[in-house]
Amino acid sequence: xxxxxxxxxxxxxxxxxxxxxxxxxxxxxxxxxxxxxxxxxxxxxxxxxxxxxxxxxxxxxxxxxxxxxxxxxxxxxxxxxxxxxxxxxxxxxxxxxxxxxxxxxxxxxxxxxxxxxxxxxxxxxxxxxxxxxxxxxxxxxxxxxxxxxxxxxxxxxxxxxxxxxxxxxxxxxxxxxxxxxxxxxxxxxxxxxxxxxxxxxxxxxxxxxxxxxxxxxxxxxxxxxxxxxxxxxxxxxxxxxxxxxxxxxxxxxxxxxxxxxxxxxxxxxxxxxxxxxxxxxxxxxxxxxxxxxxxxxxxxxxxxxxxxxxxxxxxxxxxxxxxxxxxxxxxxxxxxxxxxxxxxxxxxxxxxxxxxxxxxxxxxxxxxxxxxxxxxxxxxxxxxxxxxxxxxxxxxxxxxxxxxxxxxxxxxxxxxxxxxxxxxxxxxxxxxxxxxxxxxxxxxxxxxxxxxxxxxxxxxxxxxxxxxxxxxxxxxxxxxxxxxxxxxxxxxxxxxxxxxxxxxxxxxxxxxxxxxxxxxxxxxxxxxxxxxxxxxxxxxxxxxxxxxxxxxxxxxxxxxxxxxxxxxxxxxxxxxxxxxxxxxxxxxxxxxxxxxxxxxx
Numbered sequence: 144x145x146x147x148x149x150x151x152x153x154x155x156x157x158x159x160x161x162x163x164x165x166x167x168x169x170x171x172x173x174x175x176x177x178x179x180x181x182x183x184x185x186x187x188x189x190x191x192x193x194x195x196x197x198x199x200x201x202x203x204x205x206x207x208x209x210x211x212x213x214x215x216x217x218x219x220x221x222x223x224x225x226x227x228x229x230x231x232x233x234x235x236x237x238x239x240x241x242x243x244x245x246x247x248x249x250x251x252x253x254x255x256x257x258x259x260x261x262x263x264x265x266x267x268x269x270x271x272x273x274x275x276x277x278x279x280x281x282x283x284x285x286x287x288x289x290x291x292x293x294x295x296x297x298x299x300x301x302x303x304x305x306x307x308x309x310x311x312x313x314x315x316x317x318x319x320x321x322x323x324x325x326x327x328x329x330x331x332x333x334x335x336x337x338x339x340x341x342x343x344x345x346x347x348x349x350x351x352x353x354x355x356x357x358x359x360x361x362x363x364x365x366x367x368x369x370x371x372x373x374x375x376x377x378x379x380x381x382x383x384x385x386x387x388x389x390x391x392x393x394x395x396x397x398x399x400x401x402x403x404x405x406x407x408x409x410x411x412x413x414x415x416x417x418x419x420x421x422x423x424x425x426x427x428x429x430x431x432x433x434x435x436x437x438x439x440x441x442x443x444x445x446x447x448x449x450x451x452x453x454x455x456x457x458x459x460x461x462x463x464x465x466x467x468x469x470x471x472x473x474x475x476x477x478x479x480x481x482x483x484x485x486x487x488x489x490x491x492x493x494x495x496x497x498x499x500x501x502x503x504x505x506x507x508x509x510x511x512x513x514x515x516x517x518x519x520x521x522x523x524x525x526x527x528x529x530x531x532x533x534x535x536x537x538x539x540x541x542x543x544x545x546x547x548x549x550x551x552x553x554x555x556x557x558x559x560x561x562x563x564x565x566x567x568x569x570x571x572x573x574x575x576x577x578x579x580x581x582x583x584x585x586x587x588x589x590x591x592x593x594x595x596x597x598x599x600x601x602x603x604x605x606x607x608x609x610x611x612x613x614x615x616x617x618x619x620x621x622x623x624x625x626x627x628x629x630x631x632x633x634x635x636x637x638x639x640x641x642x643x644x645x646x647x648x649x650x651x652x653x654x655x656x657x658x659x660x661x662x663x664x665x666x667x668x669x670x671x672x673x674x675x676x677x678x679x680x681x682x683x684x685x686x687x688x689x690x691x692x693x694x695x696x697x698x699x700x701x702x703x704x705x706x707x708x709x710x711x712x713x714x715x716x717x718x719x720x721x722x723x724x725x726x727x728x729x730x731x732x733x734x735x736x737x738x739x740x741x742x743x744x
Contacts, residue, residue: 171284174284174287178291182269185295188573190259190262191255192576198307202247205225207224207240214241214244217244221235221402232408233497238317238349238350261306268312271323272319280521288523289520290520292520292523300571310350311514317346318514348395349395352493353493357388358388421498421506424459425498429507430466441585442592470483471483473522476525487515494508527557578602579602593628597629599615600612600615601632613636619633620649630649634648634653634668634675638674646671654669666699669695673687677708682712701726703726
């Protein structure tokens, strides 16, 4: 990249040659239309899919999105505040909440329309990739190739086939849009483009915190775009162009810190040394997924690295360095090596830091590579162009022959990759059809990870296949007897089946494991433990467990009622009456909240 008068802001040439296929002439515009249509078609089947996984809680059980009168809550709480206001969160995403509310106001709980808008958002992101690639490479053909390969990339299935994966798509739309608007401003157009760029960056931040990577990407872009021969002049120009975005970033961090009561909240008992040791393998995971986006899953057999070893730390670090170096070298051919490396690495940083706060056994996801894959698609287009040039150069030394063969070879390479991507995307997206399909596939793909087995067992139990569910819970316990959810859910299942001795064993174990993994109190396990002991006639120990549940969640419905029942059985009628009175107050408050949320139409 050179100065603003030359490279990145120069208008794309309109004289690029078209390719003749039979009687038809095929140009860059047609390639873009093909990319957008193919992207939509490869995902069209997902409109028949159900809500799955987090969709149930974030959409079906979320009262905040059911009326625009709650729009202020989008800005005053985290994503899960509607159900977990007593728990600190890390996800401040008002634009995402507004997206959910907009879809709900239009489509209520018909999942097909939600899937359709998600597809539309991905198609829009694909179009923006075309614009960005065309400008960076100064080649609309390469822009079309990048858009086609981005839109069809199987790595994006989690973001497009799953409604709750939309934050990554929204983030990317605003992120790329902000850079495109910045380019317009630098090309000599009105200052309104700078304002638009800053606003789009702010919307990206409010879509997902990963947008913080924009300041790093823009710093590299502004530096390579700066004019002047002296180092001081280039630094001054870079800072001046960078400053508005830094101001927005600081404002965002201040608001986020105030709303979430901390920039990052974690009550997990997880040493930072484990997180740092895990970074090389996590980075290699994402780079490998971009290189080979097949055999995908919502969960993987990926665990924390707790001790240094060459295989777990050094080898993935070296492999990652080699891939980044390769991306830099490919990008360098198009004079965007540094920008390419930064674009891939910076958006992955939040996901790497997030390992500190992610739930146990759930540290990596394909969706985190959506934004980095924008640049990967652009580099792939550069590689296709370079590969075609090399092949043609090997075949003929005649200029006319080169021109004739270059287009054919580039089309052949692009078609081969695109068809492979499209077929893989169509096949692999089927796992998102239902929760049973999703978690069955995940368990098959990651047999050593307890999470998919846990969710599969819960799904089986939810659809009435209790015996199969209990069998899966037992397999889960054999896989990891110290997994909290495995003990807890198995205990609850045994309680509901009337097997109280077994239920008490697993629920008691759940309370012990919980203390080892987190400092965040959990009331439900003590509630069920108290119920189990009550059924067994152990009223004194039942009282202890239920009092612990009430201490943690004094406003929870049913807890005080259960405690009152145990107190009555122990002959403590006055205390029981007091608990019933407090239960009535809790229920009255709950009914008041229900009325507040009731008028949502």
